[in-house]
Amino acid sequence: MIQFENVSRSFMVGGQEVAALRDINLSIAAGDYVSIMGPSGSGKSTLLNLIGLLDRPSSGIYKLDGGNVTALNDEQQARVRSEKIGFVFQSFHLVPRLTAAMNIELPLILAGIPVPERRMRVAQLLQNYGLTDRADHRPDQLSGGQRQRVAIARATSMHPSVLLADEPTGNLDQTTGREVINLLEQLTEQNVTLILVTHDPAIGGRAKRQLHMVDGQIVSKTET
Amino acid sequence: MLFPDLIRLTTSSFLAYRMRSFLTGLGIAIGITAVILLTSIGEGLHQFVLAEFSQFGTNLISIQPGKTQTQGGNVGIFGSVKTISIEDAQALRRLPNVEYADPSVSGNAEVRFNGKTRRTMVIGGGHDLPRVMASLVQTGSFLPDEDPTQARALVVLGSKVRQELFAGQNPLGSYLRIGGQRYRVIGVMEAKGQMLGFDLDDTVYIPAARALELFNRPGLMEIHLSYKSGADLQSVLRSITTLLIDRHGREDFTLVPQEKALEVLGSVLDVITFAVGALGGISLLVGGVGILTIMTMAVTERTAEIGLLRALGARESQVLTLFLGEAMLLSALGGLAGLALGVGIAQGLHLFIPALPVHTPWLFAVLAELSAISIGLAAGVMPARRAARLDPVEALRTE
Ligand SMILES: Nc1ncnc2c1ncn2[C@@H]1O[C@H](COP(=O)(O)OP(=O)(O)OP(=O)(O)O)[C@@H](O)[C@H]1O
Numbered sequence: 348m349i350q351f352e353n354v355s356r357s358f359m360v361g362g363q364e365v366a367a368l369r370d371i372n373l374s375i376a377a378g379d380y381v382s383i384m385g386p387s388g389s390g391k392s393t394l395l396n397l398i399g400l401l402d403r404p405s406s407g408i409y410k411l412d413g414g415n416v417t418a419l420n421d422e423q424q425a426r427v428r429s430e431k432i433g434f435v436f437q438s439f440h441l442v443p444r445l446t447a448a449m450n451i452e453l454p455l456i457l458a459g460i461p462v463p464e465r466r467m468r469v470a471q472l473l474q475n476y477g478l479t480d481r482a483d484h485r486p487d488q489l490s491g492g493q494r495q496r497v498a499i500a501r502a503t504s505m506h507p508s509v510l511l512a513d514e515p516t517g518n519l520d521q522t523t524g525r526e527v528i529n530l531l532e533q534l535t536e537q538n539v540t541l542i543l544v545t546h547d548p549a550i551g552g553r554a555k556r557q558l559h560m561v562d563g564q565i566v567s568k569t570e571t
Numbered sequence: 572m573l574f575p576d577l578i579r580l581t582t583s584s585f586l587a588y589r590m591r592s593f594l595t596g597l598g599i600a601i602g603i604t605a606v607i608l609l610t611s612i613g614e615g616l617h618q619f620v621l622a623e624f625s626q627f628g629t630n631l632i633s634i635q636p637g638k639t640q641t642q643g644g645n646v647g648i649f650g651s652v653k654t655i656s657i658e659d660a661q662a663l664r665r666l667p668n669v670e671y672a673d674p675s676v677s678g679n680a681e682v683r684f685n686g687k688t689r690r691t692m693v694i695g696g697g698h699d700l701p702r703v704m705a706s707l708v709q710t711g712s713f714l715p716d717e718d719p720t721q722a723r724a725l726v727v728l729g730s731k732v733r734q735e736l737f738a739g740q741n742p743l744g745s746y747l748r749i750g751g752q753r754y755r756v757i758g759v760m761e762a763k764g765q766m767l768g769f770d771l772d773d774t775v776y777i778p779a780a781r782a783l784e785l786f787n788r789p790g791l792m793e794i795h796l797s798y799k800s801g802a803d804l805q806s807v808l809r810s811i812t813t814l815l816i817d818r819h820g821r822e823d824f825t826l827v828p829q830e831k832a833l834e835v836l837g838s839v840l841d842v843i844t845f846a847v848g849a850l851g852g853i854s855l856l857v858g859g860v861g862i863l864t865i866m867t868m869a870v871t872e873r874t875a876e877i878g879l880l881r882a883l884g885a886r887e888s889q890v891l892t893l894f895l896g897e898a899m900l901l902s903a904l905g906g907l908a909g910l911a912l913g914v915g916i917a918q919g920l921h922l923f924i925p926a927l928p929v930h931t932p933w934l935f936a937v938l939a940e941l942s943a944i945s946i947g948l949a950a951g952v953m954p955a956r957r958a959a960r961l962d963p964v965e966a967l968r969t970e
């Protein structure tokens with residue numbers, strides 16, 4: 348359950364205040380599938396970063412699962428990120444020197460999950476995403492689609508309740524992009540909240556809830 | 572994050588930048604090599620010098636004329652009143668726990684035999700002198716244990732003097748002239764070699780009373796006293812002091828236990844070893860700067876990765892640990908390589924120049940490795956903190 352109450356985010360640029368998000372009120376239930384669309388610079392990524400606790404609002408309150416997470420310190424927020432949130436990025440953000448398996452393992456390593464449990468989860472994820480025979484390959488030996496699958500596997504390795512995807516198909520061709528979207532959508536069936544930023548109306552239109560942003564504000568919410 | 576994972580992650584970046592890591596580690600390796608090499612030589616010399624001194628045994632006390640404030644000095648040579656005598660030595664010999672007390676006086680004199688003349692060192696001593704010097708009689712016998720005040724004109728030759736004056740001949744029973752007086756040769760010492768610049772083989776030994784006469788001295792230069800091993804040094808010193816004050820009426824002598832002298836010498840040599848090691852430490856600092864540079868570069872290059880780690884739930888402290896870990900791994904591996912290199916070169920040097928003593932104590936190796944790691948840690952702190960404090964959103968945006 349994600350709740351934004353009068354959340355604003357502004358940046359100081361050359362002594363001037365630039366509002367990236369203005370007074371956002373938003374509530375997303377657990378297991379929701381939400382797409383966010385809007386022109387470049389409208390604040391989509393900023394919103395996603397706030398939800399993912401990578402950034403803090405300039406004002407307003409953000410409640411996650413009922414708790415006010417804006418009040419948490421950096422360390423507590425890192426813990427929430429580790430336990431509840433998964434990220435998928437447009438540019439994959441895989442660590443180039445680590446194998447696919449180890450990239451997937453990274454969140455588990457950071458969380459200090461014991462080795463046997465970790466091995467099991469990684470093996471399972473590799474299998475789920477059809478990467479078993481790519482386990483020992485480094486990112487530069489993988490195709491774009493495979494890379495994004497590794498990234499999704501990594502994002503889900505800690506069983507997050509919220510998955511944030513910022514233009515996950517932006518660097519992929521249409522077919523591969525469709526495959527990736529399918530994988531993400533499958534997760535919503537397991538009660539994962541999926542929040543997807545996209546420029547592609549065909550992709551965004553598939554979500555149950557569609558948010559349209561312009562100039563730091565949510566201008567329309569479509570429910571299907 | 573579990574420790575093996577920390578190792579796994581840091582090694583992965585170490586391996587990803589092999590050449591760069593190698594060169595950075597090399598900087599530390601050279602520093603450690605220098606430290607180990609220099610201190611090994613310093614410590615080798617230390618042990619060598621101490622061994623030179625302690626070959627005479629460590630339960631020795633030197634009794635010297637004159638009272639000095641600090642140990643080791645000797646002002647007695649200039650004082651005519653402050654003397655110690657052969658009779659003092661004899662009295663000391665009768666003290667409990669004393670093995671021997673041998674009078675000593677030395678100087679240079681001309682030794683003549685059969686028209687050949689040689690200027691050599693002349694040491695006046697008593698029957699126990701070979702024990703003091705830890706040397707052996709080769710042929711004949713040493714000066715007899717007789718009343719030193721009635722000493723006969725007998726002489727024992729060092730091996731070199733014997734060779735120079737008696738090449739091939741048997742010297743026993745022959746008469747030498749030392750400073751104009753006739754001495755009968757009763758023995759020859761085994762070759763002993765150099766000791767702190769003195770050629771102990773280019774020496775002749777005569778009774779102390781004769782030497783006093785020869786050099787026209789009022790008193791001895793020194794009494795070498797050896798006490799029974801196991802006896803308490805302090806009580807031996809006390810009984811010597813009591814006896815000599817009793818005989819002299821005041822404390823006009825100095826007691827220098829070999830043990831103490833060795834201690835002082837040892838600490839002086841320690842300081843030298845340390846200073847030499849510190850000199851090598853300078854190159855270690857240069858290696859530290861190398862690590863600082865590389866880690867700063869690494870943080871810049873891997874900014875996006877740092878952002879990713881934060882997004883995956885890494886705490887600031889974990890990012891800090893990862894980068895510190897890398898810096899320490901670099902320096903630890905460099906340090907190990909340096910240890911191997913330093914010990915290797917030191918042993919190699921010793922092989923080629925056997926006269927150069929080297930010794931690498933375990934403690935030095937451990938300390939050197941620890942200082943390498945601490946330098947890595949110190950050099951890593953700044954870049955690692957920068958990495959930890961990066962704003963994750965900003966970091967993720969750089970590509
Ligand atoms: N760190 C920052 N400093 C200054 N301005 C920023 C910063 N981050 C975002 N902004 C501004 O906030 C606004 C929203 O940016 P945001 O990245 O959220 O847009 P977006 O909707 O994700 O755009 P795009 O579709 O191009 O990714 C933009 O005007 C941007 O310039």
Ligand SMILES: [Mg+2]
Nearest residue numbers: 391392393513
């Ligand atoms: Mg964006």
